[in-house]
Ligand SMILES: O=c1ccn([C@@H]2O[C@H](COP(=O)(O)OP(=O)(O)O[C@H]3O[C@H](CO)[C@@H](O)[C@H](O)[C@H]3O)[C@@H](O)[C@H]2O)c(=O)[nH]1
């Protein structure tokens with residue numbers, strides 16, 4: 027026995043990164059030297075010098091924050107083979123999937139996610155899967171009912187043949203019958219064919235239903251969907267499998283459909299609101315101590331995923347330390363060389379692993395296993411009270427009255443919360459009673475006057491509810507850890523095309539900035555809470571993405587401004603000081619190329635990353651910053667715009683034939699980029715016509731080079747000027763940008 031306890035479940039090993047540290051520090055040192063030089067010569071230069079100094083100060087500070095993030099990278103090793111030796115009785119896990127719109131999020135994608143979860147390699151009676159449908163769509167419900175029938179065949183099939191990819195749409199991409207693998211015996215062949223035919227039938231049914239205005243007759247089970255409007259309907263909860271004990275098949279986990287009540291006058295808090303309803307309803311029905319949450323497109327790609335996560339959560343040290351286990355967001359079928367710079371590979375490899383060496387990764391909304399008691403507000407020190415059978419949250423012992431105040435009026439729910447908080451096993455639930463109560467806790471006024479969204483559950487007030495919720499957890503002194511098995515735990519779709527990518531980036535930057543300037547800012551978390559100092563720096567880096575837009579945009583216009591207004595922001599080429607900016611340029615590029623190559627990416631992926639970095643910062647982040655300013659002045663509300671998930675494999679962006687074309691739409695998101703391009707082009711035309719007085723004799727060379735560099739980054743926009751349809755920049759955008767560019771050039775000339 028004593029031996030078993032010492033069997034490790036999980037280890038964190040520091041990675042060596044001497045070269046990277048040396049490069050990072052050299053760059054920091056060079057940036058500081060540039061600042062010093064600018065500072066000492068401020069008085070002999072004008073406004074342009076000051077502006078450059080301010081922008082570079084911001085870049086230097088940001089670089090310092092990044093170096094902090096990357097400094098202590100770690101690796102994770104899990105030992106799932108030891109799990110059952112130490113915990114013969116594995117704990118229950120409630121799995122949540124959220125969907126919001128059957129058009130942007132095709133039900134077939136969501137169903138594949140659900141099926142992959144139902145089929146994970148974990149005792150089925152320990153799992154329950156809840157689908158939250160903010161679209162209140164009979165199509166989604168219909169698809170789920172059909173998928174649950176298929177699941178009864180699919181789940182046993184996966185377990186019998188130890189299928190690796192348990193999302194059918196991915197699994198059936200390969201034909202194991204064509205390869206002569208030894209495992210392909212004739213029984214398997216037959217079952218495989220049968221399963222494929224069943225899956226195809228499921229797809230046909232869902233597709234046929236989605237072509238109709240109403241997917242099926244709204245009778246019987248479906249009657250509740252007659253006369254519902256998306257944003258105005260009562261709660262719908264349907265236990266699809268596992269309602270009655272006798273019909274609960276041991277092979278397939280419980281499956282529940284929830285569409286929470288929505289009324290036009292009640293704010294519903296987007297995904298955070300949905301997650302809170304899921305927590306409460308599942309608290310009444312199954313009350314598992316662990317909760318996994320995934321977005322509708324993030325299927326479980328590794329059947330061992332729950333076991334892997336339990337390795338990080340179960341031992342007694344992690345009980346007191348680790349609040350959640352986050353799997354990094356990875357994507358399937360990403361176009362070659364990451365043309366939209368949104369596959370996050372390099373970010374996860376360096377920043378992700380580095381942050382894990384500190385207090386742990388930030389919560390990123392999907393692929394995350396949470397402890398229910400932490401979501402209910404427990405602090406690390408509260409865990410000690412378990413043993414004494416006392417309920418405590420936020421560091422204080424609480425009685426029933428307080429519980430009702432914090433968790434809402436449902437007595438049954440407070441009771442279930444007490445169970446969860448005290449780490450007691452099981453919850454005496456009578457499903458039919460609980461179901462009635464579940465409608466109550468899913469209603470839109472249930473949270474009124476409670477701590478939900480404030481101190482308990484998913485926190486409201488930011489478009490990136492995930493980072494906000496994770497921050498609140500880290501503030502209490504909890505740590506978190508990565509789940510990085512091979513193959514990756516979950517895979518999802520990254521948006522493709524210009525508009526979808528920019529909209530997502532804008533939402534992220536908006537949400538992050540909302541946290542930075544809000545009352546839950548990490549600065550208070552550090553001063554008053556238990557957020558570690560270096561973790562504060564991590565959050566500052568992440569939350570300030572939107573702010574970066576301002577210096578980035580100014581700096582990208584500086585060279586053009588200098589050329590048009592006969593000024594300089596860089597030293598002459600003969601001046602030895604020019605070596606500092608040149609070295610910064612060279613080292614920064616070498617360093618980022620090295621990072622990409624080491625992470626297995628190509629040089630083109632590096633270039634796309636650089637290019638998209640500039641494009642997103644000056645476009646999406648700029649609009650995000652503006653949105654937050656408007657919100658601060660009470661002039662606008664922030665809205666969660668759901669990302670389109672692509673279903674077809676024939677890609678509209680020309681990715682299939684290798685040539686990726688950037689796409690545009692009429693959104694104001696493309697105005698800043700187009701304007702920036704036009705301004706830089708104008709400057710280059712002025713130079714080539716010999717109209718720039720100060721260019722020549724070593725003066726202005728740096729500025730001209732920078733202009734060219736900016737134009738190279740904005741090449742997709744340059745091409746967009748000459749293309750039509752979705753590949754072209756709309757006329758209205760060109761018109762707006764040209765007007766802005768003319769005003770800018772005029773101002774430069776008169777300044
Ligand atoms: O009112 C809403 C809006 C969204 N969602 C769901 O939220 C998830 C994320 O939405 P998506 O459009 O896919 O956004 P992404 O930018 O891809 O998501 C990332 O960023 C979000 C925060 O901006 C996090 O919530 C996500 O977990 C994280 O994966 C999806 O499952 C949606 O169905 C809801 O349930 N209700």
Ligand SMILES: [Mn+2]
Nearest residue numbers: 321323519669
């Ligand atoms: Mn998504």
